[in-house]
Amino acid sequence: VSQKADLLQGTLDLLILKSVALGPNHGLGISRRIAQITQGTFDVKPGSLFPALHRLEERGWLASSWGESESNRRAKYYRITKTGQRQLEVEVRAWQRTVLAMGRAIDSTS
Amino acid sequence: MSRLRSLWRNLVHHNRVERDLDDEVRAMFALLVEEKVGAGMSEAQARRAATIELGRVESIKEQVREVRAGARWDTFRLDLRHSVRLLARSPAFTAFAVASLALGIGATGAIFTLFDNIVLRKLPVEEPDRLVVASFGRPGRNHNYSLPYPQFEAIRTRSQTLSGALATNPFGRVNVGIRGEPGTAEGIYVSGGYYATLGVSPARGRLFEETDDRPGQAVAVLSYGYWQRRFGGREDILGSAITLNELPFTIVGVEPASFHGTEVGRPYDLAVPLRARDALDEGSPLWDQAFATWIYVMGRLRPGATIEQAEQELNVIFRQVHSDGARTPNEVRLAREMTLRLQPGSRGAASDLRNQYERWLGMMLGLLAAVLLLASLNIATLLLSRADVRQREIATRLALGAGRWRLVRQFLTESLVLATLAGALGLAISVWGSRTLLRMAVPSAPQLPLELAFDLRMMLFTAAVSLGTCLLFGLIPAIRATSPRALVSARQVGGSRQRRRLDRVLVGAQVALSLVLLVVAGLFLRTLGTVWAQDPGYDRRNVLMFSVDARLAGKRGPALPATYRRLLDELRTAPGARAVSMSAVRPVSDSYYFVSVVSKLGDKALPNDQGVRVAFNVVAPGYFGVLGIPLAGRDFADRDSLDAPRVAIISARLARHFAGNPIGQQLEMGRDGTYEVVGVAGDSRYARVKDSPREVVYLPIFQTQPRHIFYAPTFEIRYTGSASDLMASIQAAVSRTEPALAPFRVRTLEEQTQDSLSRERLIAFLTSYFGAFAGLLACIGLYGLMSYRVTQRTPEMGLRLALGAQPSAVRWLVVRDATATVLVGAAAGLVCSFLAARMVQSQLFGVKTHDPIALAGATVLLLMMAVAAAYLPARRASRTDPLTALRHE
Numbered sequence A: 001v002s003q004k005a006d007l008l009q010g011t012l013d014l015l016i017l018k019s020v021a022l023g024p025n026h027g028l029g030i031s032r033r034i035a036q037i038t039q040g041t042f043d044v045k046p047g048s049l050f051p052a053l054h055r056l057e058e059r060g061w062l063a064s065s066w067g068e069s070e071s072n073r074r075a076k077y078y079r080i081t082k083t084g085q086r087q088l089e090v091e092v093r094a095w096q097r098t099v100l101a102m103g104r105a106i107d108s109t110s
Numbered sequence B: 001m002s003r004l005r006s007l008w009r010n011l012v013h014h015n016r017v018e019r020d021l022d023d024e025v026r027a028m029f030a031l032l033v034e035e036k037v038g039a040g041m042s043e044a045q046a047r048r049a050a051t052i053e054l055g056r057v058e059s060i061k062e063q064v065r066e067v068r069a070g071a072r073w074d075t076f077r078l079d080l081r082h083s084v085r086l087l088a089r090s091p092a093f094t095a096f097a098v099a100s101l102a103l104g105i106g107a108t109g110a111i112f113t114l115f116d117n118i119v120l121r122k123l124p125v126e127e128p129d130r131l132v133v134a135s136f137g138r139p140g141r142n143h144n145y146s147l148p149y150p151q152f153e154a155i156r157t158r159s160q161t162l163s164g165a166l167a168t169n170p171f172g173r174v175n176v177g178i179r180g181e182p183g184t185a186e187g188i189y190v191s192g193g194y195y196a197t198l199g200v201s202p203a204r205g206r207l208f209e210e211t212d213d214r215p216g217q218a219v220a221v222l223s224y225g226y227w228q229r230r231f232g233g234r235e236d237i238l239g240s241a242i243t244l245n246e247l248p249f250t251i252v253g254v255e256p257a258s259f260h261g262t263e264v265g266r267p268y269d270l271a272v273p274l275r276a277r278d279a280l281d282e283g284s285p286l287w288d289q290a291f292a293t294w295i296y297v298m299g300r301l302r303p304g305a306t307i308e309q310a311e312q313e314l315n316v317i318f319r320q321v322h323s324d325g326a327r328t329p330n331e332v333r334l335a336r337e338m339t340l341r342l343q344p345g346s347r348g349a350a351s352d353l354r355n356q357y358e359r360w361l362g363m364m365l366g367l368l369a370a371v372l373l374l375a376s377l378n379i380a381t382l383l384l385s386r387a388d389v390r391q392r393e394i395a396t397r398l399a400l401g402a403g404r405w406r407l408v409r410q411f412l413t414e415s416l417v418l419a420t421l422a423g424a425l426g427l428a429i430s431v432w433g434s435r436t437l438l439r440m441a442v443p444s445a446p447q448l449p450l451e452l453a454f455d456l457r458m459m460l461f462t463a464a465v466s467l468g469t470c471l472l473f474g475l476i477p478a479i480r481a482t483s484p485r486a487l488v489s490a491r492q493v494g495g496s497r498q499r500r501r502l503d504r505v506l507v508g509a510q511v512a513l514s515l516v517l518l519v520v521a522g523l524f525l526r527t528l529g530t531v532w533a534q535d536p537g538y539d540r541r542n543v544l545m546f547s548v549d550a551r552l553a554g555k556r557g558p559a560l561p562a563t564y565r566r567l568l569d570e571l572r573t574a575p576g577a578r579a580v581s582m583s584a585v586r587p588v589s590d591s592y593y594f595v596s597v598v599s600k601l602g603d604k605a606l607p608n609d610q611g612v613r614v615a616f617n618v619v620a621p622g623y624f625g626v627l628g629i630p631l632a633g634r635d636f637a638d639r640d641s642l643d644a645p646r647v648a649i650i651s652a653r654l655a656r657h658f659a660g661n662p663i664g665q666q667l668e669m670g671r672d673g674t675y676e677v678v679g680v681a682g683d684s685r686y687a688r689v690k691d692s693p694r695e696v697v698y699l700p701i702f703q704t705q706p707r708h709i710f711y712a713p714t715f716e717i718r719y720t721g722s723a724s725d726l727m728a729s730i731q732a733a734v735s736r737t738e739p740a741l742a743p744f745r746v747r748t749l750e751e752q753t754q755d756s757l758s759r760e761r762l763i764a765f766l767t768s769y770f771g772a773f774a775g776l777l778a779c780i781g782l783y784g785l786m787s788y789r790v791t792q793r794t795p796e797m798g799l800r801l802a803l804g805a806q807p808s809a810v811r812w813l814v815v816r817d818a819t820a821t822v823l824v825g826a827a828a829g830l831v832c833s834f835l836a837a838r839m840v841q842s843q844l845f846g847v848k849t850h851d852p853i854a855l856a857g858a859t860v861l862l863l864m865m866a867v868a869a870a871y872l873p874a875r876r877a878s879r880t881d882p883l884t885a886l887r888h889e
Helices: A009-021 A029-036 A047-060 A082-109 B004-010 B014-038 B043-054 B057-067 B072-087 B091-120 B149-158 B194-198 B224-233 B274-280 B307-325 B327-335 B351-387 B389-401 B404-441 B456-482 B484-489 B497-535 B560-574 B625-629 B724-736 B747-755 B760-794 B792-804 B809-842 B852-878 B883-889
Strands: A063-067 A074-078 B129-136 B162-177 B183-190 B219-222 B243-245 B246-253 B270-273 B294-303 B340-346 B543-547 B575-584 B596-601 B612-618 B631-633 B647-651 B666-667 B673-681 B696-700 B714-719 B744-749
Touching: A009 A029, A009 A063, A009 A082, A009 B714, A029 A047, A029 A074, A029 B014, A047 B057, A047 B340, A074 A082, A074 B014, A082 B091, A082 B612, B004 B543, B014 B043, B014 B057, B057 B274, B057 B497, B057 B575, B057 B714, B072 B091, B072 B404, B091 B270, B091 B351, B091 B404, B091 B456, B091 B760, B091 B792, B149 B162, B149 B294, B162 B194, B162 B274, B183 B274, B183 B389, B194 B294, B194 B404, B194 B852, B219 B224, B246 B274, B270 B274, B294 B307, B307 B327, B307 B340, B351 B389, B351 B404, B351 B497, B351 B760, B351 B809, B389 B404, B404 B456, B456 B543, B497 B809, B543 B724, B543 B747, B560 B575, B560 B714, B560 B724, B575 B625, B647 B666, B673 B696, B744 B747, B760 B809, B792 B809, B792 B852, B792 B883, B809 B852
Parallel strands: B183 B270, B219 B246, B612 B696, B647 B673
Antiparallel strands: A063 A074, B129 B294, B129 B340, B162 B183, B162 B243, B162 B294, B219 B270, B243 B246, B543 B714, B543 B744, B575 B612, B575 B714, B596 B612, B596 B666, B631 B673, B647 B696, B666 B673
């Protein structure tokens, strides 16, 4: 299994927003989708996932409702809100800047 | 917006949100299981794996709760419910804690309300901070707040530093007739600029202007309260005619409801212009007399002017008016020596009520702070003991990773519940208490002199005090019980040494404080006893007194003494009346105090500044007989009338100033009075029981110019039987004499004496009450401490008893344990009570600050209470069953 990076809170928020932006999903689905889109680099445990989901919902970036899963099980579905969408763009830009800066920093030392 | 919505959802639909969270976690679990079964695991394997992956469900939920809006409120609510449950489980403790705190908070609130209303509060007028109060006197000596009218007129017209000046002169009772129907009220004369200077606007109609203060203007303004009481707040009274002492006046306006005049504690019912005095008052016009002091003067500083500048300027005016008006050598001297003083007037004019009670109320607040501190310490001790019982629970929670602050917060929540309950109860007590105390302070006033409204300031004060005590008694146990060291000792028999020391300090402090209070109470009780036991020089038993004022029935000039003389005759025939007389000043007076200077004794003329300062009274024949004052020479008689030679009776103390027998010698008093001394009366207290005996001159009442003396004289009646029977016959006699007259200020001489000691009685009552309360608190604290100690030492006691110790020895062991704490506390208390006694020294009378009876009495009382408190747990200890005790281990 690949190495599990420590998740900074900002990173986790970004990942969740990105994952939900791809389509509404329930908690486990979000966790699995994150693992999938990061090719297994990040494995979000329920212990961090639930508080993060609720925090994002409190801020109004996510909205939730009860629905049925593919296997007809009742599950709580999260979808991204308009402000969540904006926030995602903001975070993506910030992250890209960080990546760029970090990349340059690393290149210059090598 | 969404945050508000989620706050609403979290707080209001709290249960639904909880259930939702639960469902969500459950659904997650089901999905996990399903996923793992899909991957080929058996149901049981899948469940186990899912459980592991999900982790600790409760911890997840807890974290989710933390991030939700209103999370803090949630934990508070949880703590609150927990605290209420804990408190409900020990109702005796809760009731005691709430009751003792409520009593402390309530009493403090009551005294604060009085202090606020009498001492702190500013007048409800425009910019009260710019008001100033004028007085005059020799520098460094007592100042006179009454000024002569010419001074006021000069200040009003000439001052550049004042934007306005006002003068008042309360004239006491006035008969207000409405369409012929009489009724008494309190009246005041005010200058034309009174309302404009204060910046008061009318509630109805208009208030006075300068043009109203002219001779011949008969207009009146009602106070809001009187308008409501007497006129039912009717709008149509404006412009309607009333009579004041049978003279016609017109109502022009009503003052605002918040305004009660410039003197705190002396509200009036209606105001008339100063110049109306010419018509209403018998006295000679004082308008141009530069040395007759009779009006209170206040002013308003111009913006930018300081009080020092104003004082300087007014002093120039003051001296000029004084020296222009000086006629006699004495007046020239006065004009030279007297200076005018201005004081800040935001709290209104000089107030008798404030003078009398300011220091006292401050002292009482200090005392109550001590009581409150004591009650708080007491509850802190009890809370500590309760925390001990929960020591294991606390230790476990801390070990499981609960934050210390979280636990402290929970403890404080419990204290907050107690403080809130006590605060609410205390607020009710203080509303009731402030009225009751005020009533006790002015027992003879027909109406409370202050309007004690239930207001925001009082609520804020009570809330602040409650919170303060809450922090005080809540923080100590909260911090101690959750300290890491307390944790270690949780498993230790007998509790930690530190914990025991803290307990002892708390109980010792309580003993010390309550001893201080008991000593102060003792001193005041002794003061009261000493004052009451003073020989006043007259016999105060079986004397009934009342006043009438014939001016209120429209009598003027010679009709006044004639009316009183007829009333005296009628009273002599009243059943139950053994002897009857009348006087201007009551033996214990609450209204008048006449002073003068004797300048000639017999042939010996005294130099100007060596005259004998005397108090004087005017009395009817028979006065000395009624009061049981011994008299040598002759009494006044009916023949001592206006056209007969002028005579006087002097007190024994004044007689000593004469060479030889004063009877038959001449005496010169005041400006123009020469009298022949016809009798010498025994010394008695003039006007106040606490006064030291002084030189007194008595003049015959029917030989005196009516305008000087006949301000509501007092009739004294020595009676047999009951005072209430006598009262009925007095009523009859008064209405036979003059149907429009009504007796007032009806008191027996004993009641009047008690009333005059109302402040002393109030102090003695309050200090005893709180001394006893504090002592009781200390004993409950001690009892709690000893009970706790006995519980801790049960195994030891059992062992001792099993090894053959006598129960009495075990009892002694416990009592001795308590004795050390009590004795150290008592010693500290005695030292402090010396200091406290110094502070109250000025209020004591005839008692030294180290009065042995008060000191010993208080100490013995407290020690006895302490022994009783320690004995109960001691007895329990001595009855320990050795077997049970040992099994305990």
